[in-house]
Amino acid sequence: MNTFRTLHRSILLLFAVVVIAIVTLVHFSVNKIVAEQSRAQQQSLSPAISLIVNQLLKPLHVSEALGRSTELVALMDSEELDVPEIQSALARLEDEFGMKFFIASEKARMQYNSDGTNIPLIKGKVSWYFKYKKLPADRVADIGKWEDTHFYIDIKIYNKDNEFLGFFGIAKSLKSFISIFDTYKQQYGYDFLFVDEQGDIMLSSESSLMAEYSDFTNLSELPWFASLPVDVKDQRALNNRLVTINQQEYLIAEVKLNQFNWTVYLLSPLDKRQADISQAFVVSVVTLLVVVFSLFLMIYHLLYYFRKDMQPEMVVRKSQRLPDRPGIEMQYKELLEAYSSISVVIAGIDNFAVINDTYGRNTGDEVLDKVAGNLLASIRTKDIIGRWSSEEFIILLPETGPHEAMDIAESLRVGLATMDTSDLQSQIQITGSFGVSFSASSKSLNELTANAEDALYQARRDGSNRVCKQLIS
Structure with missing residues (x-):
């Protein structure tokens, strides 16, 4: 009778272990899928945020910080501009930060560049200066210099009497962006689109969409965007939306870049994320099945040795x-x-x-x-x-x-x-x-x-x- 009772209890224990293992399997697998989705989303966004900070926000902060310096304001506010000193200061900044710098003087109506070149600011020939001077914004991001296209950050400079002295800013060649975007695309598999308020594509990981000779590609010209519902296109609400590009599905993540009034769209290929999630699911199922099988073996040995006295459990600290x-x-x-x-x-x-x-x-x-x-x-x-x-x-x-x-x-x-x-x-x-x-x-x-x-x-x-x-x- 005691033997039967022990065997009966062991079978009940085995049944309970199997039920718990199955419930745990389902729960763990669901949690693993959710966690893998979150991890994939984070892995796609983190490099994008890093790129935005390093390639756009860092130059912006550098130019803003330097634009507030008393030395720069004094150079631009002097009655007689010391051009050699201005060009020397710009050259030092280029050597220190590895970026192109410029000063556009309101008094001299000249643009002085860190490479030593000077450009007269003449209405009708240089449009950006007079256009941005009228804008209420104190900083502007734009694309220009079409013979070697550059991304510019222009910061308005004022003296202590709040008189407009001109612009100070940073210029980066679009070739450098194309190289960096291409590296990110090869490493992480997704594309970037930096779009301004009018829908013009300012920067992109697709080199064919980059502005060339003042000809911008508008978001509305892209086939996948044109196929979206009218209300989505009007509001440009693309976050977490699935689109098909060249017969491949992409998930769009949207990041607001308020410093430039731009929106960054991150297009992640869905097949790669599905593969990662499927792999994680398979690993979870196999792992838990191994655990269940191990429990069966443990119960089997308990049934086999149930007549023997159990050895005291060794205490492990x-x-x-x-x-x-x-x-x-x-x-x-x-x-x-x-x-x-x-x-x-x-x-x-x-x-x-x-x-x-x-x-x-x-x-x-x-x-x-x-x-x-x-x-x-x-x-x-x-x-x-x-x-x-x-x-x-x-x-x-x-x-x-x-x-x-x-x-x-x-x-x-x-x-x-x-x-x-x-x-x-x-x-x-x-x-x-x-x-x-x-x-x-x-x-x-x-x-x-x-x-x-x-x-x-x-x-x-x-x-x-x-x-x-x-x-x-």
Whole structure:
């Protein structure tokens, strides 16, 4: 009877495990698909945002910052313009920033370029100066210089009496944009369209759509745009819309570039994203089927050995179950693919060598286990913790800025300092020091941890039981 009862319970347990595994399979697969869709969307947008910042917003901020300098205003506001000094200053800026600069003087009605050339600003011959001078906007982005087409950022300059002195700006050859866009297209597979308020395409990853000899391609001239419903074309509301280009489906993401009154359309090929999502789904299904099969094997062995006394479960300390350095490095590479920024925290137990020497290795292991358990219970579900050295732990905080990482580390520090140690020998007081580092780019783990370890050593030099950070310069 006892044998039958044990067998009956084991079969019920097997049935419950199978049901739970199937439910988990469905739930995990759905979550994986949603996560993969979000990851694919983020992977397509992140490089685009990086390109916009580096190629458009950075030159804009550089020109605005330089345009406010008293030296530049003084050069443009002097009664007699010192042309050699102006051209020398522009040449220095070109050498320093690697971009073309110019000054268009209202007093001299001349445009001075960093390459040493001068252009008279004559009505009827130079239209941009007089057109943009009348505009209320203090900054304008435009395409010009048609013999070698350039992208320009023009900043209006005023003196302290608010008198208009002319324009200061930056020029970049469209050839450089074509090269950069082509690199991005080959790497990520999507196209860019930078469109102004009138629908004219100012910049594009498709070189044939670039402006040439003042002839702009309008968005309405593109076949895929012309095929859209009238209300969509009128409002130019294309975000998350599917379009067909050359018999291939693309998903459009829309980003407003308010600094120039432009809209950026990012066209991502759908077949690549579907392949990534399908691959992730297959991997999830196979993984969970392996888990289910393993559970069947486990139950089988339980049924086979149910008459035998079970051996006591070997106790494995929490600190020994944490991933080591190779495991952390592998998980860090996975986080780099899923998130755009990562903070790293190195946590060290204060005076751990003294605890080992005073109370013995067994007590030291108990302290490690207690600290590991406290840290594990305190971090977020998406965070990863591992062993870094004999007395140090490493915590990876994905999608977490340096200020938030400092707050998390401070919370962990307080948690260790206030932890109940009554079960330890002589009620040892445990504290920890923490070093924080951060990266918003694909830095190596060694580079991040080097800065975090430096910050940890600084915390210990400052008296321990504190948090310090050191960011990558």
